[in-house]
Amino acid sequence: DQQVKQNSPSLSVQEGRISILNCDYTNSMFDYFLWYKKYPAEGPTFLISISSIKDKNEDGRFTVFLNKSAKHLSLHIVPSQPGDSAVYFCAASEYGGSQGNLIFGKGTKLSVKP
Amino acid sequence: DGGITQSPKYLFRKEGQNVTLSCEQNLNHDAMYWYRQDPGQGLRLIYYSQIVNDFQKGDIAEGYSVSREKKESFPLTVTSAQKNPTAFYLCASSPGTGYGAFFGQGTRLTVV
Numbered sequence: 001d002q003q004v005k006q007n008s009p010s011l012s013v014q015e016g017r018i019s020i021l022n023c024d025y026t027n028s029m030f031d032y033f034l035w036y037k038k039y040p041a042e043g044p045t046f047l048i049s050i051s052s053i054k055d056k057n058e059d060g061r062f063t064v065f066l067n068k069s070a071k072h073l074s075l076h077i078v079p080s081q082p083g084d085s086a087v088y089f090c091a092a093s094e095y096g097g098s099q100g101n102l103i104f105g106k107g108t109k110l111s112v113k114p
Numbered sequence: 115d116g117g118i119t120q121s122p123k124y125l126f127r128k129e130g131q132n133v134t135l136s137c138e139q140n141l142n143h144d145a146m147y148w149y150r151q152d153p154g155q156g157l158r159l160i161y162y163s164q165i166v167n168d169f170q171k172g173d174i175a176e177g178y179s180v181s182r183e184k185k186e187s188f189p190l191t192v193t194s195a196q197k198n199p200t201a202f203y204l205c206a207s208s209p210g211t212g213y214g215a216f217f218g219q220g221t222r223l224t225v226v
Contacts, residue, residue, distance in 0.1 A: 014184075034214045040218065043204050043217030046216065099216035101172060102214070105156050107156060
């Protein structure tokens with residue numbers, strides 16, 4: 001049973017527009033959420049995180065929104081660039097991430113077209 | 115440069131053989147992890163270690179073994195008991211709360 005779900009396997013966006021990647025979770029004990037970006041045959045790289053005490057966290061072009069009541073988070077990329085084309089994984093953990101054993105979604109492949 | 119190093123990048127083994135994947139970090143992180151990625155799947159946790167000489171099973175530990183004799187090193191052995199060992203293996207480390215995990219470049223294991 002998947003605790004972290006990314007229901008869109010792929011997303012295509014025009015350069016300069018907004019990309020919105022969605023993630024849902026079922027475990028109400030999760031209190032720390034992260035987004036990772038991954039290129040083929042490489043390890044994921046950390047993008048941005050959010051604690052459950054917040055509902056928004058921004059870092060440059062990347063913003064993560066958390067809706068705890070809906071158990072939903074989203075990653076907004078504005079403006080989207082061709083170099084953003086990659087697979088994006090949503091991850092969640094309990095205990096503020098201190099135990100680090102993250103639960104990952106299956107990923108969403110983002111394609112940004114010039 | 116600080117980072118996590120996995121070696122080799124590609125590994126081929128015959129069915130029935132054990133194989134050990136290397137993971138070394140010089141980030142002084144206490145926690146280290148092994149994940150497996152299969153096509154169309156997210157990353158699934160195999161084993162993790164919060165401190166030297168201690169480790170716990172993740173969601174898919176069967177057929178794998180680990181050791182954590184040094185803080186810098188967390189090798190993963192894929193044993194012949196692992197029914198479907200061909201996959202992309204990722205090692206990660208973490209400094210603790212609020213930092214998530216930092217990943218190595220991965221090892222693609224192919225068993226023929």
